[in-house]
Amino acid sequence: DGGITQSPKYLFRKEGQNVTLSCEQNLNHDAMYWYRQDPGQGLRLIYYSQIVNDFQKGDIAEGYSVSREKKESFPLTVTSAQKNPTAFYLCASSMGANTEAFFGQGTRLTVV
């Protein structure tokens, strides 16, 4: 069953803690993306990666970090430096540049 899997679906974090969101795909896609969505807002790009071991900052990378050690996996770490981390986080993947992207089901992160 091909697709993009994000886990967990809901995540609670205490202030000052780092937390890592998982994103795995079995579509053999080269490109992967992380977005943040706040209530009533569009998607803002955090990081993206076109190939393994390479990634670029998006529009709101401060306070986040990523790695791309495997083609299938693109985990996102929300660090304590991110001042307003409560949001809906979405991972997507695509074949590559200028191709359609497909999304996982998202992770809803809440800071308590």
Next chain:
Amino acid sequence: QKEVEQNSGPLSVPEGAIASLNCTYSDRGSQSFFWYRQYSGKSPELIMSIYSNGDKEDGRFTAQLNKASQYVSLLIRDSQPSDSATYLCAVNTGGGNKLTFGTGTQLKVEL
């Protein structure tokens, strides 16, 4: 200027009418354009992609692209209550490696 702009709405149309959603973009080098539908609390779902000037039809959906005017639109014919959602326009920018979204237009189809 935002890279991708949409009217946030809400856009209200009666059931059975045509809904027209619009999007403008700033990167003249963009080559690929997408429309996603997002229901409340869910992740976006791809409904249309368009790569060349003109119209592309898929069922009740028609995407229109005008690269000279940097404008892309989505028409939904015979609108149904189940079409009520937020519609996101997405454009490949930065040489094609970035996928940039607009803020979305909320569509309400009324009985």
